[in-house]
Amino acid sequence: MNRLKVSKTIKLFIDGKFPRTESGRTTDIFFSDSKKLYAHLCKASRKDLRMSVDAAKAALPGWSSKTAYNRGQILYRMAEMAEAKRQEFLDVLENTMGMSTEDANTQVDQAIDCLVYYAGFTDKYQQVYGAVNPVSGPHHNFTTPEPMGVVAHLASTNLNLPSLVSEIVSVICSGNTVLTVLPENGAAIIAPLSEVIATSDVPGGVVNLLTGSFDELYPHIATHMEIIGVKDQTENDKVSKTLQIEGALNMKRISTQNEENLKDIKNILDFVEFKTVWHPIGV
Amino acid sequence: MTRKKLNQSTETKTASTPFVFEYSPAPQETNIVKIEKKNKLFIDGKFVAPKSGKYFATLNPATGEKLADLAEAGKQDVDLAVKAARKAYKNVWSKISGEERGRYLFRIARLIQERAREFAVLETLDNGKPIKETRDIDIPLVAAHFFYNAGWADKLNYAFPGHQVSPLGVAGQVIPWNFPLLMAAWKIAPALATGNTVVLKPAETTSLSALLLARIFQEAELPDGVVNFVTGAGETGAELVAHKDINKVAFTGSTDIGKSIVQATAGTNKRLTMELGGKSAHIVYEDAAIDQAVEGVINGIFFNQGHVCCAGSRLLVEESIQDIVVKKLKRRMEELRVGDPMDKNTDIGAINSKEQLNKIHSLVKKGREENPDFFESSCPLPKKGYFHRPCFFNNAASSSTVSRVEIFGPVLSISTFRTPDEAIAKANDTNFGLAAGIWSEKGSKIHKTALGLKAGIIWANTYNKFDPTSPFGGYFESGFGREGGRHGLLPYVEVNS
Incomplete structure (x- = not known):
């Protein structure tokens, strides 16, 4: 006997919760190469974006002051949860992106590997890129990288799961919090991805995921004064130029490079600040 | 005791203060410095008159008197300087080894030390800061920055673990008047050590020490065009940062101008370093x-x-x-x-x-x-x-x-x-x-x-300490990028995957 499937309502992911967009707007997405409805996705508004920034800002002190070891375990937990959610990731990749099962599995493998890679970096990047500086005088002087703050992330237009996950996790690995505008093509990935985050002891607000229109949202990212870093993976000259011009308002740090290497300390370094502390030596 | 009271007691000369030492100044002689009346631009290893034909005065702020005339670099002059820097990058500076680059920088450091007092006096005349600061802080740090970065030139493989680095190309640098020569050193030394060439615009009120530094470059036989100085005010700086053939802009100055530079370079692939204001x-x-x-x-x-x-x-x-x-x-x-x-x-x-x-x-x-x-x-x-x-x-x-x-x-x-x-x-x-x-x-x-x-x-438990090994730079609207230390190399290199 055919049982009618219970299908999932896909919502946004803000502050660890799953709200619908306050605007009530949705965008229909379809099974690839067909007219069959896959889901109504939320079309996030400027207000949703601002609420995400508020959540990310509020989560920052707690997340950045966790021990690096603790953050590492939480990121590793994400890998564990993602492995268990493989079927749902495959479902989105195959049904909405038209990927073969083999390709989809490769993407999920790589994404999980990225989670493990950065889970192991939370307590090491400081050692690799920090320094004790031999100043010419009786002072102890050391430099440590520390998180920058709230980072906005514009994912590439077409979903590439390993690249998306690598960016999110490399940004939060140092203690930043992030809001990601998901790819318009492949946005349904928000469902399994947000559930992985929600079940891995990642505190609410550390990662916020939005679906909606890039064109509508990026100008508000550019001018938002609480966003200090922007990862722009859109490879769109108009977007990056606007981000630079408007972002100068509060000197946003903008990275437009799409790193060839998903597993690379460079991705962490894009969103850290180096702090140098001096103290005299003497009695 | 306040100064006023001290002065009063000097005047009254009461029995309870049998003698008070009068203040005796200890002036530093200035004849160690010779200032040219009319200064040119430093382009492609030579001092050249500006195509703009314009000059402006630079003053001694302690007296308000004119020290000299400086050339005002126009669009054409800036272009010539960038062309010289590009040529030097392509033909010489990117071809020689890091070891060789280091040799020039070590030489420069030593020559600065030899003429340190001359630099200190010139800087104080032009800037107005006390001689004890130029003599004991600014100029020694200038030499130290060249010496420190010299040593990096052939060790860049150790700088960024797991990565090879390559230079960016031509750097356009704009510096302020508060530490004229020190800011020039902060900018030039890491740029050269990492294999870039430079066009630098000193601040319009404090360009004289940069022009003396140009003489040091000549004495050190630094290849022509590796460093070029274009003097002038804001317009010259704007021409420089907007020039199509520079790969890097390094700016130290006010937050407002920093923001306008970020906006002016938006949509280009120029890398930026911004050392801006503060309210610490x-x-x-x-x-x-x-x-x-x-x-x-x-x-x-x-x-x-x-x-x-x-x-x-x-x-x-x-x-x-x-x-x-x-x-x-x-x-x-x-x-x-x-x-x-x-x-x-x-x-x-x-x-x-x-x-x-x-x-x-x-x-x-x-x-x-x-x-x-x-x-x-x-x-x-x-x-x-x-x-x-x-x-x-x-x-x-x-x-x-x-x-x-x-x-x-x-x-x-x-x-x-x-x-x-x-x-x-x-x-x-x-x-x-x-x-x-x-x-x-x-x-x-x-x-x-x-x-x-x-x-x-x-x-x-200290304040205002500076050292070439110690990274310097800010968060938020104080800018981005670091100068000094290993981290100060980062803004001048491409870190390859």
Whole structure:
């Protein structure tokens, strides 16, 4: 006997919760190469974006002051949860992106590997890129990288799961919090991805995921004064130029490079600040 | 005892003060320096007259008298300089080994040391800062920056673990007037060590030491075009950063101009380093060694007339010790010697320009309208030149002008706090994030505070210390990128995957 499937309502992911967009707007997405409805996705508004920034800002002190070891375990937990959610990731990749099962599995493998890679970096990047500086005088002087703050992330237009996950996790690995505008093509990935985050002891607000229109949202990212870093993976000259011009308002740090290497300390370094502390030596 | 009282006692010559030593100046001779009357641009290894045909005067701010004429580089001159730098990059500087680049930089460092006093005197004449600072701080650090970076040139493989690096190409650099030669060294030394070539625009009021540095480059036989100097004002700088054939812009200066440079270069692939303004907090806890802390606060705000981007211009003092700290500050400020920068005893020299002095006056005026709790040293000021007394606003509200705007002069704002959390919150209540100071005898409190402060440089139980091995640069609207240390190489290289 055919049982009618219970299908999932896909919502946004803000502050660890799953709200619908306050605007009530949705965008229909379809099974690839067909007219069959896959889901109504939320079309996030400027207000949703601002609420995400508020959540990310509020989560920052707690997340950045966790021990690096603790953050590492939480990121590793994400890998564990993602492995268990493989079927749902495959479902989105195959049904909405038209990927073969083999390709989809490769993407999920790589994404999980990225989670493990950065889970192991939370307590090491400081050692690799920090320094004790031999100043010419009786002072102890050391430099440590520390998180920058709230980072906005514009994912590439077409979903590439390993690249998306690598960016999110490399940004939060140092203690930043992030809001990601998901790819318009492949946005349904928000469902399994947000559930992985929600079940891995990642505190609410550390990662916020939005679906909606890039064109509508990026100008508000550019001018938002609480966003200090922007990862722009859109490879769109108009977007990056606007981000630079408007972002100068509060000197946003903008990275437009799409790193060839998903597993690379460079991705962490894009969103850290180096702090140098001096103290005299003497009695 | 205040200066006024001291003077009175000199006049009365009572029996209780049998003798008082009269002040004797200790002037540094200036004949070690020869200044050309009419200065040219330094392009492709030669001094050349500007195609623009224009010149402008540079003054000694301590007297207001003209020192020399400087060439004003126009669009065509900037273009020639960039072409020379590109040619030198392609044909020479990117071809030779890191070891070879290092040799030139070591040579430059040594030549600067040999002519250090000459540089110090010239810098003081042109900038107005005390000779004791140019002699003991600016110029030694200039040499040290070249020496430090020289050693990196053939060791870049060790700089960024797991990655190879390559140079960017031609760097366009624009520097301010507060540490003229030191800023040139901060910019040029890492750029050259990493294999880039340079076009640098010094500040229009302080270009003479850069032109003497050009002579050093000639003496060191640095290949033509590796470093080029284009003198001029804002327009020259704007031409430089907008030039299509530069790969990198490094700017030190005001936040407003920094923002306009970011906007002007938007949509290009130019890499940027921005060292901008600050309104750095200086926290004094009640368990600090108070006399040392007062000395640190004095140094933090009055060093270099307060013309320091990282000046500790906001004193946050724990409420329980406010009165004693303010009393000690007043006493110490009365002892600061303001005047002839060429006098080896001078603590506070001349404000760099009439324009800057006017800006300070207007901000102090606004400050006094908002808050009458104002104190300034009673010291006499020289009749000629541009000078300003060291001063402070006590009980300054966090929202007041003097607590928020970078004054870039010898003006301190003072407010209080009750708990470490409040101190950190107040310190971070600014759009800037360049530096901060902490005074406490308790180590754990210092580390907690340092961790909470959003600033690139934290001086604990010290202030305004600089070193070529120590990265310098800010958070937020104080800019991005670091100068100095291993981290100071990063803005000048492509880190390859």
